Amino acid sequence: MAECSNPETINPNWEHFSHQADMGVRGIGSTKEAAFEGAALAMTAVITDPARVAPKQPVAVHCEAPDDELLLVDWLNALVYEMATRKMLFSRFEVRLNGRSLHATAWGEPVEVARHQPAAEVKGATYTGLLVKQDQKGDWIAQCVVDV
Template identity: 65%
Template sequence: MEDRWEHFDHGADIGVRGYGSTKARAFEQAALALTAVVTPPERVRQQQAVPIVCQAPDDELLLADWLNAVVYQMGVRHMLFGGFRVELREDGLHAVALGEPVSVQRHEPAVEVKGATYTELKVQPLPEAGWVAQTVVDV
């Protein structure tokens, strides 16, 4: 299974979907899809590491909390993230988001993501191998 991300249409909002060889990689790819709503992730230099920790009672709520934590860090730090390292443990998600301050000239931000919703929220193994993690983000 190739780790990758994609968007899917959902009315005025945007669906983000991550595919990964593991559940943690699917969470990383979903976060890259979130970044890609704003700017192409490859434009973002991975210069600063921001730790993020989340806890939730199940995988779906953990995905929503994770993406909302990324949105929060983007907002309060005025940063974009082009890389993520996620580790899923019994006590929750432990991650590092790698990015840099927003440069309007270089990043050309398209929209501002307000947050992840519970619409079409799912985290599940794929029949052929790997995982998918998806939800709709409010823009």
């Protein structure tokens, strides 16, 4: 499991998994919302260390989709869009799910190349490895592969 370098993060709620030339992102949480938040943080960690990104500016995100898996892809792609158009990175997320509707706030700051040292650019979330489910322990898992 990849770990965030933030020493206050004892149990990170995200991890990466290998997938050929791209990268898998996985969020894990006690709720579906927490798993979606973890997947978003894992996506940030593909680009830079999330601990380097100050959660200064809030950005509202809204998505709707016919099922949880498509909602995850839409959520991550909405974040990719916000990162690209606002030239920002995000390190804190609050997701609220209501049926097939997602309302969220992402907090972040404008990219500073010298400080953030972006390692990759995420082009978008894909349907590859797409999964949103509860495991045997009761934890939620939200995952997919992102195109880098």
